[in-house]
Amino acid sequence: MPTYQLKINRKTYTVEAELDTPLLWILRDHLKLVGTKFGCGIGQCGACTVHINGTATRSCLLEVPFAVNVEITTIEGLSKDGDHPVQQAWKTMDVPQCGYCQAGQIMTASAFLQRNPNPTDEEIRNAMHGNICRCAAYNNIEEAVKLASKQ
C-alpha cells in the first residue's frame, strides 16, 4: 500500500492508504480528525469541506494522491482556540441546531471571507449555497457570515 505525507493544520502526517481513498476518510478514520464530517460522499452537501491552500474543497472527492504537497486546514486547525472570527460569529449567533453540518459551513464561510472580506448579501447567499443544513438554520448562518465579515 502506498504511503503519503500530508500537511494538515501545519503538522506533517504519514499515512498508508489505497490511492482511491478520499481525503475525508484519511482525516476521519486514519488520523481521527473527525471534525470534518461525512454527509453525502459526492460533493453535494459540503459537510466535509476543508481548505486546500486556503480554498474551500470537498474532502470526500479529493483522492489522497492529490492531497500531497498542499496545505490542508481542517476545522480543528482553523484557529488556535476556536477564536477565528467566523467561529466567534457562530457562537454569538448560536447557529447550530443539530450542529452536524456546521464545521463544513464554517470552513466554506472562512475561505469565502478570506477571498471576499466585504461581501454583499447576495454574494453570501451564493457562496453558502453549496452547504446543506438539514435543520434549515439558514437564516442564522447567513447572519453569522454577515457578522463575521464585519469583524
Next chain:
Amino acid sequence: MKSSNKKVFSRRAFLKSSALASGGMLIGFNLFQACKTDAEVPVDISKIHFNDFNAFIKISDEGIVTIFSPNPEIGQGVKTSMPMIIAEELDVDWENVYVEQAPLDTKNYTRQVAGGSQSIRSSWEPLRQTGATAKQMLINAAAKEWQISPEECTARLGVISNRTGDTLGYGDVVKLAATLEIPENVSLKDPKDFNIIGKGKGNVDVDKIVVGEPLYGMDYSEDGMLYASVLRPPAFGQKLESYDASEAKRLPGVVDVITIGEKYRAYKAAGHKSWAAQLSSSDKVVVIANTTWDAFRGLKAIKANWVAESPLESTEDYDAKLLALLGGNKFNTRRSDGDIKKAFAEADKVVERTYEAPYLPHNCLEPMNFFAHVTDEKVRLIGPTQTPEEAAKSIAQLLERDLETVEVNMTRIGGGFGRRLYTDFVFEVAEIADTVRKPIKMVSARENDMTTGVYRPAVKYRIAAAIKNGKITGYHLKEACANGSMYGIIADFFPAGAIENYQVDSATYKNSITTGAWRAPYTNFLASAEQSFFDELAQELNIDRIQLHLNLIQNVKGTPDERIQYSPERLEGVIKLVAEKAKWGQTKPGVYQGFSVYYSHNTHVAEIAEIVLEHGNPIVKKVTCAVDCGIVVNPTGALQQAKGGVIDGLGHAMYADLSFKDGVPQSNNFNNYQLIRMAETPKVDVYFVESDLAPTGLGEPTLPPIGAAVSNAIYAATGKRIYKFPLMKHFNEQEKVLS
C-alpha cells in the same frame, strides 16, 4: 383546552439526596414516576447507574452545578432548555451550570425519547419542582447553620442571605443540606421573576461544535474497532437469494464478509415486537473492514441476487390504490359530528378537492450509524438514537441477554426528524457485533441511508365542504395513507367544533415500503391540504381568508366539547398577530401573500408567506410566523426551532419527492433529491404571543402550516391551485445551482 399539567407531585416520591464522598451533594430525581422507596442516591459519582433515578443534579463544594440531562439531544435544544428550567428554580448563575448527557443504563426510564415535541411539555412541572426543592434544602441548611428559621433566609444566584446581612454560598452548605429531609411544600417562582427562563441561552455544546470536537455517533471510535457497512435489499419487497463475496474479500482493508438476519427473524418468531424497529427480515450482507472507506468499497464489490417476496411497487401502483381507497367505503371514522349526509344533501353547493403527497426520506445529515461491542458479559451500544430505552430492551431480547447487561450510551445526534425513533440500525449493529465479537461501528453510506429508510408515508386527502346560504354547513375529510393513518386526536384539531356537521374518515393501504414518523407526523401534509382547501372556500364564499377563520373560530368559543384540542382564543391570537406583523393585504405590486394557520403538538401557529414571480417561477421572499407556545423557555433556541421548522417545511413542500419504480427508490443522494439551500431560503420573522401558560413543544408545530401558506401565495400570484406536492413540480425546473 388543557393548558397546564395539574398533576400534584410528591417531592418525597421522586427526589432523594446524598452527600458525595468527594464533596458536594447529589440529588437524584425521577421525572415521571416515583422512585423505588428503597432506592439510594450513590455517594460516588462514578457509581451513578440511572437505575433508580433517571436524572441527577450535582452541587459541588464550590457551588458549581452539574445537571445530568436525561433526554436525547437531536438539535431541538432540550439539552439546554431542560437544565434551564432546573437552574431557574434552583436560582443559580447559568454561567456556573454544566450539562452532561446522562448515559442510559437499562431499566426504569420513562419517556427518554425525543419526539412529538413533548420533552419540554411533559417535564416542565417536575423540573421546576426539582430545582425549587433543591433550593429549599440549601436554604434549610443555611438556616440551621445560622440557627434561624428558613423563612428568614432568601436565596439568589447561588447565594443564601439572611436579614442581618450574612451570606453563605450553595457550596458552603451542600454537605449539611444533603443530610436534611426532603421538604414537601416548596413554592415556585412567579414567572415574572424568571431570570434564566425567557432569556436567550446559547446551545450548551456550541463551543465544541465550532471546533469540530467528536460529539456525534459518527465520530465515536475506540481501540481495535472495525467498521461495517450493510448491503440491504435494493427494492422494498425483495429478499436475498444468494451472493458472491469472493471479489470483496480480496480487496484491501476488508476483514470479513458475513450475513445477518437470522437473529432478527428469531426475535420476531419469538413474538417480540418493538415499535421502534422497522426492519426487513431478509438476510443482509455485511462487509467488515479496517476503515469506513474500505467497507464502502467492499460493499460495491458484492454480487448479490435478490428475489421478490412481495409485490414490487411503483409510484403509479400505490397512487392508484390510494385513490381507489378514497373513492371506496372502507373507512375508519375518526370523528363524526351532526349529520354530514343531510348537510351535503341540502347544500346549495359542494366543493370537493383531492390533495396528494409523496413518500419522504428524513435525510438526517449524519447518516445512520451505531457502535456495538458484544462480549460474553456485556453488550455495549453507543450512538445516535431518539429511543435509547427501547433500544436497550429490544437488543436484550434480540441477543437473549439480561437487560442489566445491555448498556446504551447516547451521543449527540446529527438530525433526527423522526428517523432515529426507529432502531433498525441498532438491531443490525448488535447482530453484527454478536457475530464478530469485536468493537464494531456500522456506517451507512448516503445512498444506503436514503434508499432503505423509514419514510413519511405517501398520503392523499379528499375534502368536501357543503355550502348553504353562504355558510359552510358540512365538512368531510377522507384520508388514504400507505401503512398507517392519522392518530387519535388529530381529528379533534380545527375545524372540529367549528362546523356543525363534520366527519373525518381514514383508510390504510399496506405495502412493503417502510414508513414511520417524520417531523410533525400526518399533520405535516394534512395541514397543507386543509389550509389550501380553506383558501378555496374563502374564495367561494367571497370572504377574506383570515376573516373566514376568525368567523369559524367564534363557533368554538365556550364549547363544552372536551375533545377539542385547540384553544379558539389562542388560535385567534396568533391569527391576529401574524396579520398585523405581515401587514396582511397591504403588499407592494408583484408581491403575493398566502395565509395558513394550524394547531399541532399543543402549539398554535399562524404563517403568512410572501412570494414574487421570477421567469414565471415562485420565489419565497419572506415568511412571517406567529407562535403561541406558552412561556418561551429559551428564546434563542425557540427562534431557531421555529425558523428551522418553517424553512424545513418550505423546502420539503417545494421540492421533496421520493418516487419508486419496482420497489426501488428513485432518488439516492443529494444530486437527485433536492433539499432547500441558502439561496432559496426566505427571511423568516417569528413573533411569540406573550403568555404565562405552561410551555408547549416547538420542534414541530411551525412546520405544518407553511406548505399551504406558500401554495396559497402561489395561487394569489398565478391563479394556479396545486393539489399535488411538491409545488415546484408544477413549474419549469429552475436551473439548479449545485456546486
